[in-house]
Amino acid sequence: MEKLNLNSLRVFATAARHGNFQRAAEMLHISNGAVSQRIKQLEADLGVVLFDRKPRGVALTEKGRTYYSAVQEALSILAVATSDLGQSSRQIRLHIGASSAAKWLMPRMSAFNARFPEISLETEIHDTMLERNLGRNEIALWPARAPVHNSAHHVQCLCELQLVAVCSPDFLRPDWPVDTQALLAFPLLQDAHRRWERLVERTGYDGGHSILNFGRSALALDAAIQSHGVAIAPTFMIEADVRARRLVEIWRNPDPSGEYFFLSWPKQYAHENPLRQTVTWILSEFGIDTAADT
Amino acid sequence: MEKLNLNSLRVFATAARHGNFQRAAEMLHISNGAVSQRIKQLEADLGVVLFDRKPRGVALTEKGRTYYSAVQEALSILAVATSDLGQSSRQIRLHIGASSAAKWLMPRMSAFNARFPEISLETEIHDTMLERNLGRNEIALWPARAPVHNSAHHVQCLCELQLVAVCSPDFLRPDWPVDTQALLAFPLLQDAHRRWERLVERTGYDGGHSILNFGRSALALDAAIQSHGVAIAPTFMIEADVRARRLVEIWRNPDPSGEYFFLSWPKQYAHENPLRQTVTWILSEFGIDTAADT
DNA sequence: CGGCACGAGTAATGCTGCTTTGTCAATTTC
């Protein structure tokens, strides 16, 4: 331990989490060779084989698994402490996906600032869900099939993701509203979730259909605003654009999506004020009342 | 955090613990310059000043203090997990000082092996008390003025350190036993605790006296065995040599030393068998019965 | 008040480890 390379442990944890050295290398912004070397060195130092090398990726050995859970816990403590360090108590850090930030948060920012001028909200955009625990004055908003429960956090479901199709008012034809079949004939704008593709598969529709892919939901929606076609997105993301008449809803998915939008915040600091106010505000924006505490 | 050098955190923790970069460098077996650079880099990365530079050493700033406690906790988790990794459940690791190992443990090793042939005892010698928590199958023996309580450990006082003066039987003169004054006239063998020196000061004795210093108690005792003079040591260290007639006790310090010998072991694994057996054995060697559990 | 010891900081040079590039084996796809 005295001479153990701690940076290797971060590499180990990342590789263990993804079960794949290459993916780990990407996450850490280093090369795959570096990961391979680090793990090899670490295993040599510990005198223990941590991974079984499989044809596709790697899997933790029994010892690797027990070690990983400890390493993960330690790194989480460090990450939280490091994140807390620079924070003033008036600063709230909000972890959120790019599209939710653009399409849900941004339209509400000025209202938030007007209501809580003393709180400075720092939004941090993530591609993947935050792996570590939340620190003081941190909040996370994320979509998922089921809540990731964790004894350190409160988790609150904000709404189910109900999918709707939207397009620009300029894009409207006289024959609206359309049925599902007619809908699929238009240029379809989708994001990495490939919701149109899956819908096409499910309905078994096989007329010609053109699909345009975008990296993020927000881009697909912007394309719809510019009359390039019909985008599909959860209701909370289009609300502001619909109210501003940049988009109109033309179809609503009758099936439940099975996905939900969650809010989580650290239990330990739940009573402290800038955090509690921000949580309460987000809940109220989703029509959830927390009348009990003032 | 993503790009934070974790090795720097170990340097930080060590420096924080000792309040001194040079001492930290020694502990880590690196140069003082390296410590200076690491801390500087770490502070730059975090954007936070962790230490106040004092004319003699350094002191943690307010933020440094809160950060240190988290880093310390994380490193302790890693140290314990790492130490547990290679361990088989039949292996007990015993952390102990060099002299206690040589003069208390070694004479009892064969008896222990005869009694518990299935337990393999691995003794690890330390100059300073172990900073981290104990892991699975780890036990620590250490002298101190007061028990260092810790919610993760059981701590049991084994005995008070009672100081006695010993010499070789060959060294004996007809006029034994002697009084304190006469004692101090002989060549005095002492270790880093400088017990003779302090005794001379306390008694105010000012006849000529010659003192030989040894780095460890065990060396002073070996010198006494070879008739070089009179050594001073706690009873538990000389017991075996006295029984073997290599040493005789010629004086006993009437004052209480205020120091005690402690045993500690992890609560979490206290019920597991090789550990429990070893703890019970050590206690019984000090005449402490744990009749309650079998 | 002068010397000395302590301890942090700095600059030039050498070694660990990261990057690049390529190989090889296993697996999927057509």
Added chain:
DNA sequence: GAAATTGACAAAGCAGCATTACTCGTGCCG
């Protein structure tokens, strides 16, 4: 079953960390 893909691993050049050998400011002691 040939081609493409995936993913681990290996060898040679390059960057960052450690070492060495200093400087400099501060406090202690005679």
